[in-house]
Amino acid sequence: MRLVSYGEAGKARFGLVVGTNVVDVARASEAYRADDGSIELISPRIEYFFDECTSQTPSLKKIAERAAKETNTSLVKPLSEVKILPPIARPPKSICVARNYAEHAKEAGLEISPIPILFPRFSATFVADGDPVLVPTVSDNLDWEGELAIVIGKPTNGKRITKAEAMDYVFGYTIFNDVTVRDYQFRVTQYTAGKNFRATGPIGPAIVTADEVPDPHNLDIRTTLNGEVMQFANTSTMIYDIPTILENIAEFIDLEPGDIIPTGTPAGVGFKRKPPIFLKDGDTITIEIPGIGTLSNPVKNEVAS
Incomplete structure (x- = not known):
């Protein structure tokens, strides 16, 4: 299944992509329940679906x-x-993984950590497919990072999970572009500021359920800037696989349904190119992961306030 959120009358609606159409899940659950009482009523907001993800997924499959x-x-x-x-x-919550591809760590001149390096991504930075990424007025060091992102579907409820059971907690996958303001990222040892500028977190366009992704550790990731390939790698070359990432996160905080966990970016970012390449007004940055989708965003200058 491919899940989306879409706008209607100024509000977000929960949609299910079927071919070239989108089905309104809440309205369909109400209509179909009339002759199949086993179908639960599902909220118009996807966030509320994830609150009841375990119990409502069978109904969602029937609707699909x-x-x-x-x-x-x-x-x-x-x-x-x-x-x-x-x-x-x-x-x-949204928790990102840093330096998860050896060639990216090498190009950045940084060591490979023995455990996943984690940092927060605030949802206020999220940008939809097709909406602009903003070059901030305070910096022109805006860089791209195409990534596969995990979507959690089951809570750990205080349990420290093992690698062997970690995949049971994965609901699906989406695409994330961890657009980064490099000078703010590296002016201190903490990544938080450089990773959380306004309108720098493209995500989507859809969540693809795990049953439609036979092997998340064998997916190509391609990033193009104005049609030119900047990054190309396969998730098989991640340093920390998905079970390792989830086991490490669950050591200190619960996983919750709806959590987003971008898994790191491969080599080919802009700031280590010679000369460096940064995103600028008029560019288009696109991330493609076959089987998951294509996430594409124009780049515009932030309007000074």
């Missing part, structure tokens, strides 16, 4: 099966006619 033949225009719209939003606008 029926929606494949849906023609009722009150339930289904062409995907091309809706405004896609970040799939989860306000996840419980």
Whole structure:
């Protein structure tokens, strides 16, 4: 299944992508429940679905099966006619992994850590597919980082999980572009400021459920800038695989349904090129992961306030 959030009348709606259409999950759950009482009513907001993810996923699957033949225009719209939003606008938390590809650590001149290096990404920075990434007025060192992101579907509830069971907590995957203001990132030892400027976190366009991704450790990641390939790698070359990442996070904080965990970027970022290349007004930055989707964003200058 491919899950999205889309805009309608100024509000976010929970959608299910079926072919070239998007089905309104809340309206479909109400309509289909009339002749199948086992289908639970699902909220119009995807965040509330994740609150009940474990119990409501079977209903979502039934809706997906029926929606494949849906023609009722009150339930289904062409995907091309809706405004896609970040799939989860306000996840419980977003925790990023740094230096998870050896060649990226090498190009940055940084050591490989014996454990995953983690830092927070605030959801206020999220940007939808097609919306602009902003070059801040205080810096022109804006760089790209294309990444596979994990979406959590089951809570750990205080349990320190093992690698062997970690994949049971994965609901699905999406794409993340960890756009970074490099001079702010490296002016202190903490990454937080450089990783959390306004409108620098492209995410989406959809969440693809884990059952549709046979091997998340064998996915190509391609980043292009204005059509030119900047990054190309496979997730098989990650230093820390997904079970290792989740085991480490769950040592100190609970995983919660809806959590977003970008897994790190491969080599090919802009700040270590000779000469350095940074994102500028008029650029288009695109991340593609076959089977997951394509996330593409224009770049614009921030308007001084």
